[in-house]
Amino acid sequence: GQNIDQPTEMTATEGAIVQINCTYQTSGFNGLFWYQQHAGEAPTFLSYNVLDGLEEKGRFSSFLSRSKGYSYLLLKELQMKDSASYLCAALDSNYQLIWGAGTKLIIKP
């Protein structure tokens, strides 16, 4: 079956760095997305990786290892507004997104 695993909840301190891990098992693979979702709002796109390696975009970076079925989202210089759920989603062979349950990130001052 298809499966996405990510931690349910993480806590970090304002100004620090946090890494949110995601492992996936899908029927075929066409890339991995990270989305941010604030409570009561729709998800917003953060990143897309299809090749191995690190993609950096401002304070956020995303890494992919296809051979390990593994990705992580790295958030630097954490701000209070980064408190949200972070959703990992893999694109399968049918170009359908398979969603993880999301990681709730709590930022403390």
Add this chain to the structure above:
Amino acid sequence: GAVVSQHPSRVICKSGTSVKIECRSLDFQATTMFWYRQFPKKSLMLMATSNEGSKATYEQGVEKDKFLINHASLTLSTLTVTSAHPEDSSFYICSAREEEREGLYEQYFGPGTRLTVT
């Protein structure tokens, strides 16, 4: 970036009535639209995938007669919750995907519709 609108943002209806939710892609043509529902503190659950001009493909366990989807044009899809019951209360989110560009199959999300059935 691409914008998807959803209407209404909130709706309260009585049990037994039907509710229609509209999803529009404002600045691009969406060949595929997706409908999700989300319960509090849970992840997105895909309900159905629709392509313009063809019947929607429903996920297992989703009643197609209860959740009617019409993808009438490349910019509009509607979800009608028929004979709504309190257990249908949820956050419904649509997303749209335009033709594959440079290998990126990004989905653009609407702002969501909060449905409360009393």
